Amino acid sequence: MTRPVPKDWxxxxxPYVPGKSAADDGRxxxxxxxxxxxxxxxxxxxxAFVAAAADLATYPDPSATALRKAIAAAHDLDPARVIYGxxxxxxxxxxxxxxxxxxxxxxxxxYGFAVYDIAARRVGATPVIAPDAxxxxxxxxxxxxxxxxxxxxxxxxxxxxxxTMTSREDIARLHAGLRPDILFVLDQAYAEYLDAGEDDGxxxxxxxxxxxxxxxxxxxxxxxxxxxxxxxxxxxxxxxALHRIRAPFNVTTxxxxxxxxxxxxxxxxxxxxxxxxxxREWLASEIAALANxxxxxxxxxxxxxxxxxxxxxxxxxxxxxxxxxGFATRWxxxxxxxNGLRITIGTEAQMRAVAAKLRAMAEAA
Ligand code: PMP
Numbered sequence: 001m002t003r004p005v006p007k008d009w010x011x012x013x014x015p016y017v018p019g020k021s022a023a024d025d026g027r028x029x030x031x032x033x034x035x036x037x038x039x040x041x042x043x044x045x046x047x048a049f050v051a052a053a054a055d056l057a058t059y060p061d062p063s064a065t066a067l068r069k070a071i072a073a074a075h076d077l078d079p080a081r082v083i084y085g086x087x088x089x090x091x092x093x094x095x096x097x098x099x100x101x102x103x104x105x106x107x108x109x110x111y112g113f114a115v116y117d118i119a120a121r122r123v124g125a126t127p128v129i130a131p132d133a134x135x136x137x138x139x140x141x142x143x144x145x146x147x148x149x150x151x152x153x154x155x156x157x158x159x160x161x162x163x164t165m166t167s168r169e170d171i172a173r174l175h176a177g178l179r180p181d182i183l184f185v186l187d188q189a190y191a192e193y194l195d196a197g198e199d200d201g202x203x204x205x206x207x208x209x210x211x212x213x214x215x216x217x218x219x220x221x222x223x224x225x226x227x228x229x230x231x232x233x234x235x236x237x238x239x240x241a242l243h244r245i246r247a248p249f250n251v252t253t254x255x256x257x258x259x260x261x262x263x264x265x266x267x268x269x270x271x272x273x274x275x276x277x278x279x280r281e282w283l284a285s286e287i288a289a290l291a292n293x294x295x296x297x298x299x300x301x302x303x304x305x306x307x308x309x310x311x312x313x314x315x316x317x318x319x320x321x322x323x324x325x326g327f328a329t330r331w332x333x334x335x336x337x338x339n340g341l342r343i344t345i346g347t348e349a350q351m352r353a354v355a356a357k358l359r360a361m362a363e364a365a
Contacts, residue, residue, distance in 0.1 A: 041223035052257035088230025163300025293362035312365035
């Protein structure tokens, strides 16, 4: 060997492609491609961020004590069992690293979040993809894919990029059907968008089951995607394993301060949830009105809609047309959905402009 050679499983990874915020010529685009909060972040979180920026020379609290306490108080959890990550992405990666390696399998449903594939391959494990049921989770199909080599199951609820929701009953049935030595990672990045009564029971499960890790994020409804903070809840044993391999000082001082303030600002979260539901339902009805042109939106509980194009207007053409209009959306050929376009719910003006452009393109196609 004359040079370092990456592990062959590393070269098998297709890099994560993030949503763009500017065209290649530098023209800014309205970003409806990364499921961020169109209302921005809570003013209280911004103020806390600015105040914390007074000290940039000192490392952040490595134990994120105040942040863990704030999260635990908000959800009635044990602060010792709350872990934090550089985005929930870090937690997904370290969960895979701690529990799987070469020869093991990591299982998830087709059209699962793109990071699951990377997290599995990064540690040399084999990603196994269970069939979906019209874009939603098919618990029986998922359980049928479990083998003795399965070590981790990832499930996002609501799921990205489909927006579909797995019911509380199905989550319980899935968990009950998994061997207790399999780590069940329930990724609740979009959980705060759910309405009262729609909770999937994940945190309840994680309180008592030794093999459940629930992950959440400050990147979505809390509007702190720039800060890269996620958190997780699991048994003391799972949390101990994850702490061993997380990066030291993995959440910044300003990020911790902003996240604590955001957790306390329930008004901002409520306002964001109400806005999202209103414009998600509005855009869904606009898409439904284009059914005769082959458009359909998958029913979503998250802050985006997966729109399928099965008529003369293709998803690629729709993505390009919206791009020309100044909107970045997420076309999904890399995730097995060449006819799918994921559109983040934006402001009223953005949604009206997107719907008008889709209608014009569909009618002209
Ligand atoms: N899980 C799901 C399902 C997501 O859609 C995302 C963000 N795209 C994440 C996790 C990661 O979010 P973050 O790392 O910003 O917390």
